[in-house]
Amino acid sequence: xxxxxxxxxxxxxLFADKGFNGTSxxxxxxxxxxNLAAVNYHFGSKKELIKSVMSRYMNELSPNLQxxxxxxxxxxxxxxxxxxxxxxxxxxxxxxxxxxxxTSNFLQLLGRGYTDSQGFLRWFLTTQYPEVITNFVTAVQRxxxxxxxxxxxxxxHFTMGTVIFTMSSSDALMDIAKNDFDQQVDIADxxxxxxxxxxxxxxxxxxx
Amino acid sequence: xxxxxxxxxxxxxLFADKGFNGTSxxxxxxxxxxNLAAVNYHFGSKKELIKSVMSRYMNELSPNLQxxxxxxxxxxxxxxxxxxxxxxxxxxxxxxxxxxxxTSNFLQLLGRGYTDSQGFLRWFLTTQYPEVITNFVTAVQRxxxxxxxxxxxxxxHFTMGTVIFTMSSSDALMDIAKNDFDQQVDIADxxxxxxxxxxxxxxxxxxx
DNA sequence: CGTTATTTAAAACGCTTGTTTAAACTGTTT
DNA sequence: AAACAGTTTAAACAAGCGTTTTAAATAACG
Numbered sequence: 001x002x003x004x005x006x007x008x009x010x011x012x013x014l015f016a017d018k019g020f021n022g023t024s025x026x027x028x029x030x031x032x033x034x035n036l037a038a039v040n041y042h043f044g045s046k047k048e049l050i051k052s053v054m055s056r057y058m059n060e061l062s063p064n065l066q067x068x069x070x071x072x073x074x075x076x077x078x079x080x081x082x083x084x085x086x087x088x089x090x091x092x093x094x095x096x097x098x099x100x101x102x103t104s105n106f107l108q109l110l111g112r113g114y115t116d117s118q119g120f121l122r123w124f125l126t127t128q129y130p131e132v133i134t135n136f137v138t139a140v141q142r143x144x145x146x147x148x149x150x151x152x153x154x155x156x157h158f159t160m161g162t163v164i165f166t167m168s169s170s171d172a173l174m175d176i177a178k179n180d181f182d183q184q185v186d187i188a189d190x191x192x193x194x195x196x197x198x199x200x201x202x203x204x205x206x207x208x
Numbered sequence: 209x210x211x212x213x214x215x216x217x218x219x220x221x222l223f224a225d226k227g228f229n230g231t232s233x234x235x236x237x238x239x240x241x242x243n244l245a246a247v248n249y250h251f252g253s254k255k256e257l258i259k260s261v262m263s264r265y266m267n268e269l270s271p272n273l274q275x276x277x278x279x280x281x282x283x284x285x286x287x288x289x290x291x292x293x294x295x296x297x298x299x300x301x302x303x304x305x306x307x308x309x310x311t312s313n314f315l316q317l318l319g320r321g322y323t324d325s326q327g328f329l330r331w332f333l334t335t336q337y338p339e340v341i342t343n344f345v346t347a348v349q350r351x352x353x354x355x356x357x358x359x360x361x362x363x364x365h366f367t368m369g370t371v372i373f374t375m376s377s378s379d380a381l382m383d384i385a386k387n388d389f390d391q392q393v394d395i396a397d398x399x400x401x402x403x404x405x406x407x408x409x410x411x412x413x414x415x416x
Numbered sequence: 417c418g419t420t421a422t423t424t425a426a427a428a429c430g431c432t433t434g435t436t437t438a439a440a441c442t443g444t445t446t
Numbered sequence: 447a448a449a450c451a452g453t454t455t456a457a458a459c460a461a462g463c464g465t466t467t468t469a470a471a472t473a474a475c476g
Binding site for chain 2 (some may be wrong): 463464465466
């Protein structure tokens with residue numbers, strides 16, 4: 001495997017675990033078993049390395065998610081919200097074949113990006129991959145046309161919060177569930193549990 | 209104002225803004241206009257300062273939340289989930305009189321604590337203030353008895369995720385809402401928007 | 417008033433951070 | 447075989463970190 005990919009792999013799992021700020025280049029390069037200077041040689045800076053780690057996932061996920069959402073938008077009958085959110089399941093889980101622990105790693109990284117580093121990653125994602133959000137909004141609008149643009153905006157961010165936060169701490173949560181309820185769960189189970197929650201949340205009646 | 213409180217105030221707003229890892233003691237002491245060494249003198253270490261900042265809020269919030277939830281648990285008729293979650297509104301908003309921007313600062317700190325510093329703050333809160341969680345679970349159980357303990361566990365964490373994540377990025381979200389929808393919102397508005405979402409999410413039917 | 421304890425001040429500590437440098441090495445091309 | 451670009455290496459850089467130390471200023475009390 002190339003040095004570049006060794007760095008990306010090591011950075012990915014450390015970033016997911018301890019955040020971007022919480023991970024040093026020395027930790028990354030020693031896990032990747034490459035020289036410290038290799039990061040700056042191949043990526044230029046730590047910030048660019050973070051972008052590369054995220055891009056690798058987004059370039060894999062984005063087209064799958066696009067076709068999955070488009071399928072829902074273009075079908076004859078009106079979809080319900082549960083269908084819309086279920087459209088995420090397969091593209092997200094397919095990240096697991098793309099890379100070991102791909103699904104949870106990616107979602108954890110997403111969560112880090114929203115809280116670490118004061119939102120520069122949010123800017124990066126919304127400017128580099130805006131069509132993902134657009135399609136998602138369209139799908140929700142088709143499923144629940146009474147919802148105003150403002151309410152869609154807020155409820156989609158609530159949804160992102162639910163999913164991202166859950167996945168950020170999914171390791172800890174799965175441990176607790178195992179200890180307290182003898183309940184062996186994996187990331188696919190968590191996704192199946194969270195879909196009814198967010199679908200119902202987005203579909204909640206509103207009292208203006 | 210005492211040196212100790214000047215430090216606590218400065219630390220609180222910086223921590224909420226940039227996270228625990230992302231804030232240095234030098235930033236804190238220079239915003240507080242006190243000497244650098246004062247932190248270690250008064251609090252012993254940065255970690256203890258973090259605990260102190262959180263405790264100041266928890267000691268204010270915890271009793272209010274207790275009485276509010278107890279009121280719901282002890283009332284004659286069965287409460288619905290919307291009532292249960294609404295029990296948080298007043299105690300949370302009262303943090304705003306306790307301290308400027310108290311509500312959003314506290315919720316942002318809570319979010320930081322779950323993602324920064326690998327969960328030591330989660331340990332701190334669940335061991336120091338377990339009765340808050342217990343009462344909350346009891347209230348939800350009364351409102352939705354069909355929900356199993358496992359499902360309550362998961363859905364309450366989804367709820368925490370929604371709220372904490374939303375509040376962590378509430379400043380950014382309120383800015384976007386203002387720009388895109390000419391919608392002037394404050395933290396109370398956000399809370400009013402999120403309550404139907406989480407109440408509906410927790411109350412979602414499940415498909416076993 | 418004088419003594420003791422508490423609080424602040426400035427400087428330095430040792431350590432880690434991201435980044436840069438310059439030399440050594442690798443494999444291909446002329 | 448020599449020249450070459452592409453990589454890797456070890457060492458050093460300046461800057462920032464949390465913490466400690468020492469001395470000066472302030473407050474409390476007999």
